[in-house]
Amino acid sequence: MTAQDTVRRVTKRRARTRANLLDAAFAVFAAKGFGRVSIEEVCEAAGYSRGAFYSNFATLDELFFALYRERADLIAAQVADALGQDGPDLDVPASVDRVTEVLLLDVDWLLVKTDFLVHAARDPAVAHALLDHRTRLREAIADRLFRARGHTELPAVLGDADGAARAVVAAYDGVTTQLLLDRNVDAARSWLKQLLTALLTDGSGTTA
Secondary structure (H helix, E strand, O other): OOHHHHHHHHHHHHHHHHHHHHHHHHHHHHHHOHHHOOHHHHHHHHOOOHHHHHOOOOOHHHHHHHHHHHHHHHHHHHHHHHHOOOOOOOOHHHHHHHHHHHOOOOHHHHHHHHHHHHHHHOOHHHHHHHHHHHHHHHHHHHHHHHHOOOOOOOOHHHOOHHHHHHHHHHHHHHHHHHHHHHOOHHHHHHHHHHHHHHHHOOOOOOOO
């Protein structure tokens, strides 16, 4: 075995360890809440030592943020892909259908996300990082809506594409808050579809 092969094996093993730690942490955070979880509990759930933890993360906060970033990036990609399947003309009702069908609506993720929001509210550095990720999601939506201008007119009350994107993110936040309470994923998808259709069209399912 060459030195390069050894490096590849170590790199793959480390990536697998990191992924397993993130998966274990997700389950523990969802069950107990971020403020009630220790590094030891994450290691025990993943089947690793503290050494394995510290070879991947400096602190529990760093792991928590990595977990949030992984899921937030997935949601941004889902939305961007669903909105990007039309040509220059944006078929708003069809796009709304695609977004609500694929969008991650998972109660455990929402529990972790809510913990992260509360944590960020008390830590300016974490809040800045969280705002950056939310901005990326909003910009991905706004960019798609902006590129459809001249082909698809949005309701004037939303202002520009950025205003429409902010409304979309706010609708998602509202629906997911309700989902945390009633745990009804089907109802959440249906309500989100109705909200987005009402926001981005004239209310009848056609663009303004």
